[in-house]
Amino acid sequence: MHALALLARVGSLGAAIWAGFHLPTLLLGALAFLLFVDFQKRRHPKNYPPGPWSLPFFGNFFQMDFKRAHLSCQKFMKQYGNLFRMDLGYVPCVIVSGLPLIKEALAHKDQTIVNRPMTPLREHMFSKNGLIMSSGQVWKEQRRFALTTLRNFGLGKKNLEERIQEEARCLCEAIEEEKGQPFNPHFKITNAVSNVICSITFGERFAYQDAQFQELLRLLDEVTYLEGQKFCQLYNVIPWIMKFLPGPHQTLFRGWEKLKLFVSHSIGKHKEDWDPDKPRDFIDAYLKEMTKCAGNTTSSFHEENLVCSTLDLFFAGTETTATTLRWALLYMAIHPEIQEKVQAEIDRVIGRLQKPSIGKRDHMPYTNAVIHEVLRMGNILPLNVPREVTFDTTLAGYHLPKGTIVLTNLTALHRGPMDWATPDTFNPEHFLENGQFRKRDDFLPFSIGKRACLGEQLARSELFIFFTSFLQKFTFKAPANEKLTQKYKMGLTLAPASYRLCAVPRG
Numbered sequence: 001m002h003a004l005a006l007l008a009r010v011g012s013l014g015a016a017i018w019a020g021f022h023l024p025t026l027l028l029g030a031l032a033f034l035l036f037v038d039f040q041k042r043r044h045p046k047n048y049p050p051g052p053w054s055l056p057f058f059g060n061f062f063q064m065d066f067k068r069a070h071l072s073c074q075k076f077m078k079q080y081g082n083l084f085r086m087d088l089g090y091v092p093c094v095i096v097s098g099l100p101l102i103k104e105a106l107a108h109k110d111q112t113i114v115n116r117p118m119t120p121l122r123e124h125m126f127s128k129n130g131l132i133m134s135s136g137q138v139w140k141e142q143r144r145f146a147l148t149t150l151r152n153f154g155l156g157k158k159n160l161e162e163r164i165q166e167e168a169r170c171l172c173e174a175i176e177e178e179k180g181q182p183f184n185p186h187f188k189i190t191n192a193v194s195n196v197i198c199s200i201t202f203g204e205r206f207a208y209q210d211a212q213f214q215e216l217l218r219l220l221d222e223v224t225y226l227e228g229q230k231f232c233q234l235y236n237v238i239p240w241i242m243k244f245l246p247g248p249h250q251t252l253f254r255g256w257e258k259l260k261l262f263v264s265h266s267i268g269k270h271k272e273d274w275d276p277d278k279p280r281d282f283i284d285a286y287l288k289e290m291t292k293c294a295g296n297t298t299s300s301f302h303e304e305n306l307v308c309s310t311l312d313l314f315f316a317g318t319e320t321t322a323t324t325l326r327w328a329l330l331y332m333a334i335h336p337e338i339q340e341k342v343q344a345e346i347d348r349v350i351g352r353l354q355k356p357s358i359g360k361r362d363h364m365p366y367t368n369a370v371i372h373e374v375l376r377m378g379n380i381l382p383l384n385v386p387r388e389v390t391f392d393t394t395l396a397g398y399h400l401p402k403g404t405i406v407l408t409n410l411t412a413l414h415r416g417p418m419d420w421a422t423p424d425t426f427n428p429e430h431f432l433e434n435g436q437f438r439k440r441d442d443f444l445p446f447s448i449g450k451r452a453c454l455g456e457q458l459a460r461s462e463l464f465i466f467f468t469s470f471l472q473k474f475t476f477k478a479p480a481n482e483k484l485t486q487k488y489k490m491g492l493t494l495a496p497a498s499y500r501l502c503a504v505p506r507g
C-alpha cells in the first residue's frame, strides 16, 4: 500500500516534470540558453571603450544608417566622445574621431592596427587574397611588390604623365562631341581614369565605345554601390542565413565574379606571348615573380593572388579618382565664380594650347586649393577603409583587443566646425593663405601610416591633369531649367547622385 502510494507519487512527479517540458517552455529554455551564449559572446573585456546598448545577435547593426553611414552616429559621438564602440553583430567595432587620436590609430600604432577585417562577404569573394583587404604576410608581400612594380611602370615618371595627358586629351574630345548639350559625364570620366591604371596593370587602354569594357565599368560601379547597402552588410552579420536567400548580395557576388573573370582572361592572354625578360605591365611582372616563387608553398605569389591584387588595383585606381572628378565638375557647375578663377589661373600659367603638366602645379595655388577642397567636400571615404587590431593594444587609455575593427571618422576631421571656416560649404580659401597654397595637417583623404593609400601620388597627378584639362577647354554649367544639388549616393564610396551638365567649349 505504502510502496504503491510512493510509486504513484513518483509517477505523478514524472508526469508533472514531463508536463512542465511542454513546447513553449522548451522554446523559452532554448531562447534563454541562446541569450546566455549571446551575452557571453557580446561581453567586452575590461576597460573597453564605452558605447550605446546593443541588441542580442545583431549588436548595434540597426543603429547604423547605411544610407548615411558617415553621419549616423552623431549622438553617440556627442555622448561618448572621440572613441566609442558599435558592435556589428558579434564583430567588435570602435569609431575614432579627432586629429590626435586618428593620427595615433593610423600612424603611430601602425604596427598594431594594421590588419583589415575579413568579413564573411569579402571571404566569400576574395578568400584572404589581394591587396586592399588582405592582412599579415600576404598583405606585406603583395603591397611591397605592387609598390615597386607600379614605380617601375611609371609612377612618378615622365611617361606616366604623358599617358595621363594623352588620356585627358581623348576625354576632352569625347566631351566636345556633346556640343554643349546636357549629358551625364559619369562613364566617360570613369573610362578615362580607368585607362590610366589599366595601361599599368593590363598594358592596354579601352576605347570609350568598347561596349564590353563599358559593361565592366558599370559592374564596378554596381558592386561599389551594393557592397555598402544594408542588405549586403546583413550578410556579414548572419551569413549562414543570407547565403540561402536571394537578393542584392547575390547580385554583388555575380558582379565580382564577372570582374575576376575579366582579369583571369587578360592573364590568360598575357601568358600566350609572355617574355620574362621584357615585362610589359603589372601582370607580366607578377608572372615572373610567380616563377621565382614556384614550389615555395609559403609564398603568396600564386595565380589566385595575381587575380585579386590586379583586380584591387583596377578597382581602387578607378572608382576613387573617377568619383572625385565627378564631384569636381559638379562643384564647378554649382560655383561659377570659383570656376572662373581657376580658368583665369590656367590661362595665365598654362595658356589655352599647352598641355597641363604636374610641373605647373606649384605655380597654380588656386587650382591646387580647389582640388584639395573637392577632396575635402567630396569626402569619398568618410569612415576611411576599416582597419583591424593585429595585437592587443590601447588607444586613449582604453583596451582594444586583437580583432577589434577600427573605423576612423574622416568626416569629423574634414568637417569640424572649429577647424574649417565654412565646414559645409565649398570654399577653396580653406587651403589658401595670402594667395599661397596652404598645406593642412588635419586633412587626410588618403589616410596615413603603413597602410595608407598606395596610389596617392598617381591619384594626385590624375586629379590635377584631368581637372585642369577640363577647365582649360570647357565651362561647366547646369542644364537650363535643371538645378544641380549635392545629393549623394552612399556605397563603399560617397558618390554624387547621378547628374547632367553642359560642357560649353570656351571661346
Ligand code: HEM
Pocket: 106, 131, 132, 133, 143, 197, 312, 313, 316, 317, 318, 320, 321, 324, 380, 381, 384, 385, 386, 387, 445, 446, 447, 448, 449, 450, 451, 452, 453, 454, 455, 456, 458, 459
Ligand atoms: C582620389 C583618389 C583616392 C583616394 C581618396 C584614396 C583613398 C584611400 C584610402 C583612404 C585608403 C585606406 C588607407 C588606410 O587604410 O589607411 C586607400 C587605400 C588604397 N588605395 Fe587609394 N585612394 C585614391 C586613389 C587610389 C588610386 C588611383 C589607386 C591606384 C593604385 C589606389 C590604390 C589603393 C590601394 C591598393 C589601397 C589599399 C592599401 C593597403 O591596404 O595597403 N588608390 N585609398
Ligand SMILES: *[C@@H]1O[C@H](CO)[C@@H](O)[C@H](O)[C@H]1NC(C)=O
Pocket: 069, 070, 071, 072, 073, 074, 075, 077, 095, 409, 411, 412, 413, 415
Ligand atoms: C562622424 O563625424 C560626423 C561629423 O562630425 C558626424 O556627423 C557622424 O555622426 C560621425 N560618424 C560616425 C559613424 O561616428
Ligand SMILES: *[C@@H]1O[C@H](CO)[C@@H](O)[C@H](O)[C@H]1NC(C)=O
Pocket: 141, 296, 297, 298, 299, 300
Ligand atoms: C618562401 O616564401 C617565403 C614567403 O615569401 C619566404 O620568406 C621564404 O624565404 C621563401 N623560401 C624560399 C626557399 O625561397
